Amino acid sequence: MAELIRPGERDEDRHDRTRLVPWVDFGRIDSAKVLVVGAGALGNEAVKDLALFGFHHLDVLDMDSVVRSNLSRCVLFREGDQSSGKGKASLVAERARELDPELQVTAIEGRVQSLGPEEMKRYDIILGCLDNVTARLHMNANAYHARVPYVDGGTDGFRGRVQAVVPPMTPCLQCGMNRSHFRILERRFSCTGQDTVFYQPKRAAEITTTSIIAAVQVREAVKILSGRPAISHVMHYDGVAGTSEVLALDIDPGCPNHALAKLS
Amino acid sequence: MVVRVRVRNAETGATVDMELEMENTVEEIIEGVSAYWEKDPGAYVIRKGRRLLRGQQKVQELEIQANEELELIPDPEGGNR
Secondary structure, three states: OOOOOOOOHHHHOOOHHHHOOOOOOHHHHHHOEEEEEOOOHHHHHHHHHHHHHOOOEEEEEEOOEOOHHHHHOOOOOOOOHHHOOOEHHHHHHHHHHHHOOOOEEEEEEOOHHHOOHHHHOOOOEEEEOOOOHHHHHHHHHHHHHHOOOEEEEEEEOOEEEEEEEOOOOOOOOHHHOOHHHHHHHHHHEEEOOOOEEEOOOOOOOOHHHHHHHHHHHHHHHHHHHOOOOOOOOEEEEEOOOOEEEEEEOOOOOOOHHHHHHHHO | OEEEEEEEEOOOOOEEEEEEEOOOEHHHHHHHHHHHOOOOOOOEEEEEOOEEEOOOOEHHHOOOOOOOEEEEEEOOOEOOO
16 A cells, blocks of 8 residues: 655655755664763753754753853853753753743753763763863773763864764773863862862853854754764864864873773 | 974064974963063963964874964954843
């Protein structure tokens, strides 16, 4: 018996146009469990893109609450959220469900350091939408040991970067770090002799670069889950020049993540 | 043996020439040019062509030609505020 169709029925499928991209593995996208770490500027954009793309299983982790200066970059926050008493992760989860009622999204109000390799093994991919080297190093190392792909984004004004780490093949974040990164750690936790000074600089941030970097993170997640190669290895974006370049990086033979991975 | 390279500041387009010993590391290049340009505290990386150089790599490993250009790029770490 011939298949029955109706005029216009394709327009009832919210993902019909995305399904026309031939290489996207929609079955994998639909079933994949994704962790978004950070529900601030990049996290808002990433969750919005994941929800619209057709992902259906998200966890969002953040320990912070909204302040009014977040509103210029966070598409899922609203005026008044800063006094709602709700955390960023809960608000992002709530608003993401408005984008797609079929989305199963769980807010985790907690610290990045609460996640170890065992927790990370629950996920098919992790997106890092963070704002400091300490949290990045934690996610990078634990995701690497859990053998879960980790796509990290970072911004500073009109500049941004995305690195896709696919264990065990690619270099990790730590492979590309040098003393200038570790100096930031020293400033962040500098010891005065009497107590620890917590240094959190205010960085330039704006929505156009945030959107681009988060979009690239989600696109890399789609590629990895669809079995396509990720960028090799770090994309640097310069919004003023209007350029982006993917630069290669070698695995650091002294990187503890790769040394431990060989042993395990 | 000494090799002279040119380092470009990706943020301003400015360049500076630097004399390097074979034992110098990429981290030392970053520190040298950051101090010269009085860069804000922050993370930086150096690229050579389409490759990012690792901090502990020595000049002798980099196959740098005389007067070759390297570029100092900020490595953004914000995004959650």
